[in-house]
Amino acid sequence: MYKSRYQTYFINCNDLIMQLKKVKHENTLARRLKHFISYSILIIDEVGFLLICAEKS
Numbered sequence: 001m002y003k004s005r006y007q008t009y010f011i012n013c014n015d016l017i018m019q020l021k022k023v024k025h026e027n028t029l030a031r032r033l034k035h036f037i038s039y040s041i042l043i044i045d046e047v048g049f050l051l052i053c054a055e056k057s
Helices: 013-025 029-037
Strands: 008-012 041-045
Touching: 008 013, 013 029, 013 041
Parallel strands: 008 041
Antiparallel strands: none
């Protein structure tokens, strides 16, 4: 029997926000977003545990 494998990326919500802020400042946001969408499953941990200001969201 064939078992399908999914490429999975796990990241903490705060780490994700910090990475996106950094790459936006470096003008490499599009490249980083392509990295994230290359995975079948993106797991973002601790969503809802943080207060996120409008700029971060």
